[in-house]
Amino acid sequence: xxxxxxxxxxxxxxxxxxxxxxxxxDDFDVYTADNRANAISQFKQYHPSVVTxxxxxxxxxxxxxxxxxxxxxxxxxxxxxxxxxxxxSESPINADKAASLGAFHYYPKPINLxxxxxxxxxxYQAYLMAKCKK
Amino acid sequence: xxxxxxSFAVASVLFCLLGLVLFTGQRNNLPKRMLAISALASAxxxxxxxxxxxxxxxxxxxxxxxxxxSLAWFAFLLVxxxxxxxxxxxxSKRFRITFAGVSLFxxxxxxxxxxxxxxxxxxxxxxxxxxxxxxxLISVGGLVITEQLYRNTPEDHxxxxxxxxxxxxxxxxxxxxxxxxxxxxxxxxNELWNARGFIHAMVVxxxxxxxxxxxxxxxGKSSIDVFISRRIVFHTTTLLAxxxxxxxxxxxxxxxxxYGGDWGEIAQATFMFGAVVxxxxxIFSGKLRSRVKVLIDKHFFHYKYDYREEWLRIIRTLSVNSxxxxxxxxxxxxxxxxxxxxxxxxxxxxETGRYEPESWWNMDSIKSRENxxxxxxxxxxxxxxxxxxxxxxxxxxxxxxxxxxxxxxxLKVIKKAWLVIPLMLKDELHGFVVLAHSPxxxxxxxxxxxxxLKTVGRQVAxxxxxxxxxxxxINARRFEEINRLSAFIVHDxxxxxxxxxxxxxxxxxxxxxxxxxxxxxxTVENSVQKMNKLLSRVKGEVPGDSLVSFDFCSLLEDVVRAxxxxxxxxIPVLKCRVGxxxxxxxxxRMAANxxxxxxxxxxxxxxxxxxxxTLDTRDGFAVLEIEDTGCGMDEKFIKERLFQPFxxxxxxxxxxxxxxxxxxxxxxGELEVESEPGKGTIxxxxxxxxxxxxxxxxxxxxx
Numbered sequence: 001x002x003x004x005x006x007x008x009x010x011x012x013x014x015x016x017x018x019x020x021x022x023x024x025x026d027d028f029d030v031y032t033a034d035n036r037a038n039a040i041s042q043f044k045q046y047h048p049s050v051v052t053x054x055x056x057x058x059x060x061x062x063x064x065x066x067x068x069x070x071x072x073x074x075x076x077x078x079x080x081x082x083x084x085x086x087x088x089s090e091s092p093i094n095a096d097k098a099a100s101l102g103a104f105h106y107y108p109k110p111i112n113l114x115x116x117x118x119x120x121x122x123x124y125q126a127y128l129m130a131k132c133k134k
Numbered sequence: 135x136x137x138x139x140x141s142f143a144v145a146s147v148l149f150c151l152l153g154l155v156l157f158t159g160q161r162n163n164l165p166k167r168m169l170a171i172s173a174l175a176s177a178x179x180x181x182x183x184x185x186x187x188x189x190x191x192x193x194x195x196x197x198x199x200x201x202x203x204s205l206a207w208f209a210f211l212l213v214x215x216x217x218x219x220x221x222x223x224x225x226s227k228r229f230r231i232t233f234a235g236v237s238l239f240x241x242x243x244x245x246x247x248x249x250x251x252x253x254x255x256x257x258x259x260x261x262x263x264x265x266x267x268x269x270x271l272i273s274v275g276g277l278v279i280t281e282q283l284y285r286n287t288p289e290d291h292x293x294x295x296x297x298x299x300x301x302x303x304x305x306x307x308x309x310x311x312x313x314x315x316x317x318x319x320x321x322x323x324n325e326l327w328n329a330r331g332f333i334h335a336m337v338v339x340x341x342x343x344x345x346x347x348x349x350x351x352x353x354g355k356s357s358i359d360v361f362i363s364r365r366i367v368f369h370t371t372t373l374l375a376x377x378x379x380x381x382x383x384x385x386x387x388x389x390x391x392x393y394g395g396d397w398g399e400i401a402q403a404t405f406m407f408g409a410v411v412x413x414x415x416x417i418f419s420g421k422l423r424s425r426v427k428v429l430i431d432k433h434f435f436h437y438k439y440d441y442r443e444e445w446l447r448i449i450r451t452l453s454v455n456s457x458x459x460x461x462x463x464x465x466x467x468x469x470x471x472x473x474x475x476x477x478x479x480x481x482x483x484x485e486t487g488r489y490e491p492e493s494w495w496n497m498d499s500i501k502s503r504e505n506x507x508x509x510x511x512x513x514x515x516x517x518x519x520x521x522x523x524x525x526x527x528x529x530x531x532x533x534x535x536x537x538x539x540x541x542x543x544x545l546k547v548i549k550k551a552w553l554v555i556p557l558m559l560k561d562e563l564h565g566f567v568v569l570a571h572s573p574x575x576x577x578x579x580x581x582x583x584x585x586x587l588k589t590v591g592r593q594v595a596x597x598x599x600x601x602x603x604x605x606x607x608i609n610a611r612r613f614e615e616i617n618r619l620s621a622f623i624v625h626d627x628x629x630x631x632x633x634x635x636x637x638x639x640x641x642x643x644x645x646x647x648x649x650x651x652x653x654x655x656x657t658v659e660n661s662v663q664k665m666n667k668l669l670s671r672v673k674g675e676v677p678g679d680s681l682v683s684f685d686f687c688s689l690l691e692d693v694v695r696a697x698x699x700x701x702x703x704x705i706p707v708l709k710c711r712v713g714x715x716x717x718x719x720x721x722x723r724m725a726a727n728x729x730x731x732x733x734x735x736x737x738x739x740x741x742x743x744x745x746x747x748t749l750d751t752r753d754g755f756a757v758l759e760i761e762d763t764g765c766g767m768d769e770k771f772i773k774e775r776l777f778q779p780f781x782x783x784x785x786x787x788x789x790x791x792x793x794x795x796x797x798x799x800x801x802x803g804e805l806e807v808e809s810e811p812g813k814g815t816i817x818x819x820x821x822x823x824x825x826x827x828x829x830x831x832x833x834x835x836x837x
Contacts, residue, residue: 014629014632014660015656015657016630016633016656016657016658016664017629017632017633019656019657020633020636020637020653020654020657021636022653023636023644023650023653024639024640026643026644035726037699037729040701041699044701056625058722059722059726059730059793060793061625062618062621062622062625088624088628109628109629109631109632110627110628110631110632111632111633111636112635112639113635113640114639
């Protein structure tokens with residue numbers, strides 16, 4: 001059933017980005033969330049293979065704390081999920097931190113659809129490979 | 135005869151000293167002047183007795199001087215008595231005193247007349263019964279007045295003044311004894327007479343003690359304020375030292391002559407010459423002189439300044455809040471006013487390490503800078519010395535003896551410049567002040583001035599440093615604000631670029647799909663909204679979030695419902711004990727904060743535990759309690775870590791309780807925590823209520 005479909009969870013507090021990414025990833029089953037509670041419940045419900053995660057989420061829109069908190073929680077829920085960090089911050093500290101917490105990729109904003117698509121595709125392939133080996 | 139000479143000579147010298155010391159004072163009030171005159175009269179009389187004992191003659195002078203001396207003491211005692219009566223408001227007695235004074239004066243005149251009628255030697259004149267009786271009467275009168283005065287001295291002054299009355303009383307008492315003895319045996323006892331000089335001499339230290347004990351006698355309004363000139367004491371000390379030295383030389387010379395054998399005379403001459411040369415060397419040694427001077431100043435005198443006054447004035451000058459005068463000018467002024475300097479310039483250290491002029495007060499603006507490695511700066515920093523440029527010009531040794539010091543050329547050019555005061559901050563030279571010549575303090579500048587200037591320099595330095603760090607803090611805050619704003623702008627711009635470029639990319643594929651077009655329009659609209667928000671924020675219109683009034687209870691219902699849906703156990707139970715109550719806050723932020731605390735509670739509590747959310751009101755506050763039966767926290771954790779930013783038990787970087795409390799405090803509320811390890815935690819949030827004030831306002835406006 002859903003196991004075979006390509007499932008993508010987009011976590012972003014910007015409604016425009018959410019809807020446009022949904023259109024951009026029309027070859028995926030796209031689910032969206034705009035805050036932590038929402039993200040966790042969507043994640044638990046649909047078990048997406050790839051997640052794009054904006055670090056700046058309410059209540060800490062201008063920082064990264066909420067995004068990292070979600071990253072930590074998702075990885076502990078399902079370590080095999082490929083999580084792509086989409087961040088407004090270009091700070092290498094954040095990139096390192098994301099990598100150490102187990103993120104698949106750190107993608108700095110602004111979003112370019114073609115680039116992001118390639119990364120998401122790569123992440124999905126990696127997810128499938130890991131699944132096969134298992 | 136020798137005993138007589140010695141005895142009266144000592145008395146004469148001591149009284150003379152006392153009189154001079156009293157005359158050197160600054161505030162010349164009547165009792166003090168009278169005391170000085172009495173002392174000098176005594177000195178003159180004793181001197182004349184000495185002269186008479188050695189050379190004979192001068193009988194008439196000696197006799198009149200003794201009477202004059204007595205008269206002077208009487209006058210002094212009467213003046214004191216008057217002030218004593220004044221202070222006890224016994225006005226009627228004043229008349230009697232004046233009367234007594236006049237009558238005593240007349241007695242003195244009669245004595246003189248009697249003397250003039252008789253002739254012969256001193257002792258013969260004295261031996262006349264009537265004259266003796268007169269003398270006796272004077273001494274009795276003196277005793278009576280002294281006793282009167284003592285009884286009229288206020289209790290609290292007796293401690294100081296008793297020595298006075300003791301001194302003068304004993305003088306008269308001895309005279310009384312002497313003359314009554316003479317009257318009885320019809321001759322003056324030689325031994326008693328000879329001892330008289332010593333007795334009088336002994337009185338002087340007693341008077342000295344009295345003056346020392348009460349520098350300002352406050353018998354009534356007049357008082358004796360003995361201010362001893364430093365210079366007089368210095369010279370007296372020098373003379374005394376020379377005198378002692380001479381006596382020692384005398385003994386030395388005598389010893390050499392007695393026991394020197396054939397070489398006696400030559401050895402004595404050589405010894406004397408050597409000793410005198412040594413004396414001259416010592417006298418003319420400037421260093422020794424200045425050391426002795428400082429020693430005397432430091433140990434024997436009251437301070438030049440009233441430090442309490444100075445301190446109050448300095449603090450007042452520094453801390454006064456005036457817009458017209460900048461702190462730096464006030465800093466210069468606080469230093470200048472100590473020594474009445476008419477102007478000054480302040481140099482401060484810059485980040486480059488150079489000292490640049492910062493402020494001018496009544497001085498031409500000077501632009502000269504000084505490098506931190508110049509000998510001038512190093513001297514100020516290491517020696518922490520006030521440089522007196524006048525002194526440096528005449529005697530550079532004083533400074534260069536300590537360290538290398540070259541006065542910079544630009545400073546030499548400033549003719550007005552007088553003092554350079556270091557402003558030390560810890561061990562660093564924060565800056566320095568150059569002060570202009572003071573017309574009054576010019577000559578009496580001493581260690582006390584430099585000590586005070588140095589200390590005030592420190593005070594000023596820390597004041598300036600504190601001020602500039604406060605300013606730096608404000609700047610840093612502004613900078614932080616701008617940083618935050620620009621981060622926000624970059625964040626939003628990236629999002630807008632992202633979504634618009636996504637629209638463009640997606641359009642290639644979906645432009646014929648009406649649903650996409652609809653979404654695209656929404657996205658563009660979203661961007662426009664964002665740009666408007668951004669614009670208003672850049673203009674500074676809306677800093678942060680909005681304040682709206684809403685019902686707290688229904689917000690809580692929403693939050694609790696959202697938490698229940700998250701699928702984490704236990705599910706919180708809400709108990710609203712009040713009807714709708716309004717608070718003013720940002721809905722979303724408040725909801726996020728509450729959700730955060732609830733989530734923490736859920737994380738801390740086992741699935742079979744309980745979480746109760748209770749809302750109530752108390753004293754104009756909405757009181758929200760979130761109580762769980764979780765693992766709890768110990769006191770140390772609450773105190774040291776709970777309210778710290780970026781702290782969490784979960785090892786993640788969630789918004790901490792810190793941020794929640796910050797927000798609640800911003801709303802005028804408070805966040806409290808009660809917890810016991812193993813039992814659970816209560817978070818209590820107090821938010822000011824709106825409804826009450828609304829009600830009173832509306833009733834007031836309707837009434």
